[in-house]
Amino acid sequence: MPRTLEGQITMEKTPSYFITKEAPRRVISMSRHTRLIVVVRDPVTRAVSDYTQTLTKSPGLPSFQNLAFRNATTGLIDTSWSAVRIGIYAKHLENWLRYFPLSRFLFVSGERLVTDPAGEMGRVQDFLRLKRVVTDKHFYFNQTKGFPCLKKPEGSSRPRCLGKSKGRPHPQIPSEVLLRLRDFYRPFNLKFYQMTGHNFGWD
Template identity: 65%
Template sequence: MFVMSIWCSSLSLSSRSLAIAMVACVALLYFSYSFNVCLLASISRCLQQSNIRNLLALSSSTHNESTESGGSSNGSTSSGNSSTTSTRGPPVQTVTVQTGGSLNGAAPKYQMLRPQGLRPSRHLPDTLIIGVKKSGTRALLEFIRLHPDVRAAGSEVHFFDRHYQRGLRWYRHHMPYTIEGQITMEKTPSYFVTKEVPQRVYHMNPETKLLIVVRDPVTRAISDYTQAASKKADMKRFEQLAFVNGSYSMVDTNWGPVKIGVYARHLERWLLYFPLSQLLFISGERLIMDPAYEIGRVQDFLGLKRVVTEKHFYFNATKGFPCLFKSEARSTPHCLGKTKGRNHPHIDSGAIERLRDFYRPFNDRFYQLTGINFAWP
C-alpha cells in the first residue's frame, strides 16, 4: 500500500512536469513566432521605403533628362547632323544639347557655366557671310560678334568651296561652342562666286540666312588688286591686268578682281535656291561711314535685340576706317588691322571710266534683283 502511494505520487509529479514542459514549449513557440512576424514586417517596410525612394529618384532623373533633351519652354530642338532653329533671345537655364563629345577647347566662360547646367555644344551655322571679297566682310564679322548672342568661327573655313568632301561632321567641328539662343555664324567670301555653293548650302539647311556685303565694283577690284600686289613685288600694273592687250577697249572678264564684281550673275545662282527674304545686302560704303546703322539692320534681320550701337565705335581719321572701343577678344580700343584702310595705288582715270561703263548694266540688274539702289557711279 505504501509502495503504491509512492508510485502514484511519482506519476503525479511526472505528469505535472510534462504539462509544465508542454506549456513552456508552447510559450516558446508563440514568442518565436511573434518575433519572426515582427522581424519580417520590419524588413518588408524597409524594402517598401527603399523602392519608393528609387522610384522617386528615377522619376526625377527621367524628368531632368526629358527637359534637357528637348523639353524647353520655347520648343527649340537640336540635332547633331543638321542646323538648329531656335527662338532668339537671352540664354535660359534649360538648354538643348548635343549628346556625347568633349568640351575640350570650349571658351573659358562656357566652362564656368557648366556647373549651372548650361552645356555648350557645336552646331552647323544658322547664318553665313558669303561675300563679297574686299567689300567689308571682315569688318561686318567683327562688328556683329560684339553681340553676346552671336558666335562665329574665327577664320574662313572654306567648307562649301574647298572642303565639301570632308562632310558636315567636319564642318560642325570647326564651329564655335554655343548655348541656346545664340547664333552660329561663319564667313567665307568666296562662297558668293563659287557655282556649286548655293546648292550645297541649301542641302545643309534651306533656312540658312545669308549676309552679303557689296561695294562699288570698281573700287572693290582696285582693293582686291592692292591686296594681291602687297604680297607680290613684281606684279603688273592694274591697267595691264584689267584689260586685254593693254587697251581700254576690252575688259578682261576672266581676271578675278573684275569677274567678282559682276554681282548680278552670281546673285542669280543664289536666288535659284534661296528667297530674297533670306538674303541681307549690306552696303560696304555705309558700313565704313555709319557702322552702327548697318549693324542695326543686321541685328534686326537675325532677330536679335539691338545691343551693338554707336557706343561701340569710333572713327580713325588716319586710317579712314571705323574702329572698336572693345571686341570679343580685346577689352581695349583697337582697329581691325594694318590691312584695313590700305592706301590704293594711282589708277589711270581712263581705265576707271571704262570699268564704270562696263559694270553699269550689271549694276542696274543687281539693283533690280535686290530692290536696292546702291548709287554706284
C-alpha cells in the first residue's frame, strides 16, 4: 500500500477482506483509524451472480441447485460452498466487530448503487469526510448492461463502464430453489439489519 501524504486518503479494496477471518486483526495492526466500506447486496442474488461468474470459466460446472444443497430432498443448504457462505453477512460482521466499532463502517447497498448511484456515492464521500464531487451528472444508465456507468470524461473517446464480466444474464434457477435459499438467509439477514441498524429490504 502506498504511503499517504498529508491531505490524501489511501484506499484499498478486495472482495475477500470482509470474509477472511484474519483480515480485521491485520488491518487494525496497521491502523486503528481505518474506515471500512462494505458493499452488500441480496445474498441470494449475490450467490447466483457468483455462480454465473464461475460458470463462464468452468462450463462443466454442476447446476446451481446441486452446489447449493447438501441434501436436495430435505432442502439442507451447503454452507461450505463459498457462493452461499459469503452471503451470511452477520457472521462475517461479528468477526470484524471484535476489532472495530460499528462507527468505523459504512454499509453500501449494492441495489441502491444501481438505482441511485449518486446517492450512495454521496454517502461514501460523507463517510470519508470528502467534499461531494461525484454527483448525478457523472452517471448514465447503460441499458445493455442493466446498471449505471460513468459518463465520458473530458478528453476521453468513450464512457467508463464495468467490463464484460459484469452484467451477464443469470442462468434460470428453479423458483423453489431460490425460495429455499431466501428462507435460509432470512434469519441471518434480520440479524445483519439489527447489527447495522439498516434494513436493506432483501426479504
